[in-house]
Amino acid sequence: MYRPLMLMFGLMLGGEAWGAAAANEPILPVQPAKITDAAKVELGKQLFFDPRLSKSGFISCNSCHNLSMGGSDNLPTSIGHNWHQGPINSPTVLNSSMSVAQFWDGRAATLQEQAGGPISNPGEMGFTHDLAVDVLRSIPQYQASFKKVYGDDGIKFDDVTNAIAAFEETLVTPNAPFDRWLLGDKKAISATAAQGYQLFKSIGCVACHNGEAVGGSTFQKMGMVEPYATKNPAQGVAGLTGKDQDRMMFKVPTLRNVALTYPYFHDGAYWNLSEAVDVMARLQLGRKLSTDEVSQIVAFLDTLTGDQPDFKLPILPPSSAKTPRPAPFN
Amino acid sequence: MYRPLMLMFGLMLGGEAWGAAAANEPILPVQPAKITDAAKVELGKQLFFDPRLSKSGFISCNSCHNLSMGGSDNLPTSIGHNWHQGPINSPTVLNSSMSVAQFWDGRAATLQEQAGGPISNPGEMGFTHDLAVDVLRSIPQYQASFKKVYGDDGIKFDDVTNAIAAFEETLVTPNAPFDRWLLGDKKAISATAAQGYQLFKSIGCVACHNGEAVGGSTFQKMGMVEPYATKNPAQGVAGLTGKDQDRMMFKVPTLRNVALTYPYFHDGAYWNLSEAVDVMARLQLGRKLSTDEVSQIVAFLDTLTGDQPDFKLPILPPSSAKTPRPAPFN
Numbered sequence: 001m002y003r004p005l006m007l008m009f010g011l012m013l014g015g016e017a018w019g020a021a022a023a024n025e026p027i028l029p030v031q032p033a034k035i036t037d038a039a040k041v042e043l044g045k046q047l048f049f050d051p052r053l054s055k056s057g058f059i060s061c062n063s064c065h066n067l068s069m070g071g072s073d074n075l076p077t078s079i080g081h082n083w084h085q086g087p088i089n090s091p092t093v094l095n096s097s098m099s100v101a102q103f104w105d106g107r108a109a110t111l112q113e114q115a116g117g118p119i120s121n122p123g124e125m126g127f128t129h130d131l132a133v134d135v136l137r138s139i140p141q142y143q144a145s146f147k148k149v150y151g152d153d154g155i156k157f158d159d160v161t162n163a164i165a166a167f168e169e170t171l172v173t174p175n176a177p178f179d180r181w182l183l184g185d186k187k188a189i190s191a192t193a194a195q196g197y198q199l200f201k202s203i204g205c206v207a208c209h210n211g212e213a214v215g216g217s218t219f220q221k222m223g224m225v226e227p228y229a230t231k232n233p234a235q236g237v238a239g240l241t242g243k244d245q246d247r248m249m250f251k252v253p254t255l256r257n258v259a260l261t262y263p264y265f266h267d268g269a270y271w272n273l274s275e276a277v278d279v280m281a282r283l284q285l286g287r288k289l290s291t292d293e294v295s296q297i298v299a300f301l302d303t304l305t306g307d308q309p310d311f312k313l314p315i316l317p318p319s320s321a322k323t324p325r326p327a328p329f330n
Numbered sequence: 331m332y333r334p335l336m337l338m339f340g341l342m343l344g345g346e347a348w349g350a351a352a353a354n355e356p357i358l359p360v361q362p363a364k365i366t367d368a369a370k371v372e373l374g375k376q377l378f379f380d381p382r383l384s385k386s387g388f389i390s391c392n393s394c395h396n397l398s399m400g401g402s403d404n405l406p407t408s409i410g411h412n413w414h415q416g417p418i419n420s421p422t423v424l425n426s427s428m429s430v431a432q433f434w435d436g437r438a439a440t441l442q443e444q445a446g447g448p449i450s451n452p453g454e455m456g457f458t459h460d461l462a463v464d465v466l467r468s469i470p471q472y473q474a475s476f477k478k479v480y481g482d483d484g485i486k487f488d489d490v491t492n493a494i495a496a497f498e499e500t501l502v503t504p505n506a507p508f509d510r511w512l513l514g515d516k517k518a519i520s521a522t523a524a525q526g527y528q529l530f531k532s533i534g535c536v537a538c539h540n541g542e543a544v545g546g547s548t549f550q551k552m553g554m555v556e557p558y559a560t561k562n563p564a565q566g567v568a569g570l571t572g573k574d575q576d577r578m579m580f581k582v583p584t585l586r587n588v589a590l591t592y593p594y595f596h597d598g599a600y601w602n603l604s605e606a607v608d609v610m611a612r613l614q615l616g617r618k619l620s621t622d623e624v625s626q627i628v629a630f631l632d633t634l635t636g637d638q639p640d641f642k643l644p645i646l647p648p649s650s651a652k653t654p655r656p657a658p659f660n
Contacts, residue, residue, distance in 0.1 A: 049398055050398075051396075056405075056409065058393075068380075068644055074382075074387060074649065074656070075386075079386065083412050083413035259648060262649065271651070271655060272651045274651075311642065312640065312643070313398060313642070314398055315398055316398045316399050318399075318400070318589060318590050318592075319404065321601070325601060328409050
């Protein structure tokens with residue numbers, strides 16, 4: 001899948017340095033976000049941080065996709081409404097626009113579709129789409145923002161998720177050391193990291209972890225060579241299709257910012273990147289790596305941390321006397 | 331208490347306009363924060379947003395003193411560890427440096443002392459001071475930041491709360507319309523708001539709500555003329571002293587940004603400012619205000635919303651392999 005993408009980006013960028021450095025590599029540099037509708041992105045940012053989209057008034061998108069923490073919550077599985085223990089590790093929202101689909105099982109085709117899921121999930125934000133819209137409609141500043149961006153008077157739930165998705169599309173992390181290396185700065189990564197990258201390619205990690213997101217473009221079986229031992233009951237795509245061949249098929253996670261998005265795998269069972277690399281090599285590639293090899297690959301993975309979100313803390317518009325009250329304890 | 335303060339600020343500022351406009355008023359304009367140790371403030375900001383100071387790894391200072399929402403959580407009482415229902419309304423952290431003491435009952439003398447409370451409260455962040463320090467010591471970037479700011483190698487809990495307090499001291503909200511009016515811009519507030527301010531003074535609200543914070547400088551009995559009806563068992567200062575005369579004695583809350591810090595009172599029982607004004611006038615002053623009078627005072631209170639926090643979302647340093655893991659579910 002990455003070759004057409006590479007060609008496309010090669011044509012779009014057209015830079016000699018870029019062509020020379022990156023065109024032969026299966027990983028592509030992250031492109032900075034191009035913001036075409038700043039008002040929509042600002043609205044989406046407010047909504048992303050607004051806990052009033054939850055029943056409790058306490059949980060926002062940012063609670064589990066914390067932009068101060070690599071776009072994740074750094075927990076094995078998330079905490080939801082009424083301290084519900086979530087079933088699966090919260091994937092980073094950073095660079096999620098590059099994924100072929102959303103959620104570990106890909107059940108949402110788009111970021112917009114994804115954004116509606118947690119709001120109405122009883123174990124996450126515990127609300128309903130209608131009630132979330134009722135809250136937003138009661139807030140004059142939101143009314144004005146939606147009218148400005150979407151042109152009509154009512155606030156529609158599709159516009160809510162559209163704005164959140166537009167904000168999320170800006171959450172890309174360019175300028176990682178590895179990307180600078182791809183673009184020709186050979187001093188941007190250490191010799192150990194460069195060795196790690198060669199190993200990452202030669203042993204086959206790159207077969208799934210490639211492209212701009214270094215993953216996110218395919219579904220693969222967790223435990224291809226050797227079964228993955230876990231107490232987590234998630235079955236991946238089979239949970240949607242019921243088909244045996246889809247058991248343990250999960251979306252390949254992005255490795256962008258992987259040093260920030262611990263703990264790892266869909267069950268969040270591994271906290272250290274070195275352990276995660278060892279497990280992946282054994283279970284997916286049938287290969288036992290030496291300690292040195294693991295260290296080299298970890299050094300490479302550490303170079304995938306890009307520029308983190310860089311914006312002002314959003315200030316949320318206040319509720320009005322008409323705003324339905326949050327209900328955290330009933 | 332406010333007259334010496336006024337004199338002090340008058341001497342410090344020395345501006346003719348300020349002196350002429352504000353010296354005769356019992357409310358003082360909020361002074362912008364003067365940041366003398368930027369590194370300490372930045373460190374404190376990270377700590378304020380860092381959920382790793384809680385047992386769950388999910389709750390930070392900002393969870394209940396949300397700087398996107400007037401420095402409060404806009405809930406009657408807060409949600410704590412394991413979805414514990416808190417006993418009292420979370421006061422705004424904005425302008426809290428101006429308070430004579432911290433918490434509704436004033437049990438912490440300083441912001442620094444206050445900052446330690448929620449971290450080790452089983453129903454709030456559910457951690458211990460020692461465990462919080464263990465987490466911070468395991469994070470190389472925090473080690474470096476503490477060494478830079480405090481000069482020694484170990485991280486001490488007193489330094490943690492000192493840095494958080496230093497950040498909180500910057501959370502002042504100057505430039506409210508009412509402050510611009512105080513400073514001579516007579517068009518900064520509406521005629522209705524100006525009438526409301528005159529009423530606020532003439533009926534006696536200003537006896538307790540005065541000074542720079544428009545409150546925060548004294549303790550008063552909730553229900554001075556008529557008892558306050560509430561299901562909340564909090565007894566205010568009497569909870570500390572056991573003395574009958576301290577029953578229902580609470581710190582007078584600041585009215586700065588009061589339009590953002592609903593719901594109101596220590597039990598968070600009133601969501602609308604107009605209701606809160608009506609209750610206060612009846613219970614504290616023995617006065618039943620007309621609808622117009624309430625509207626005027628609310629219009630005045632709305633002019634107390636100042637500049638909200640204006641900084642970049644902090645990016646937190648990642649944990650290391652040595653970092654103790656959060657324990658949200660045990």
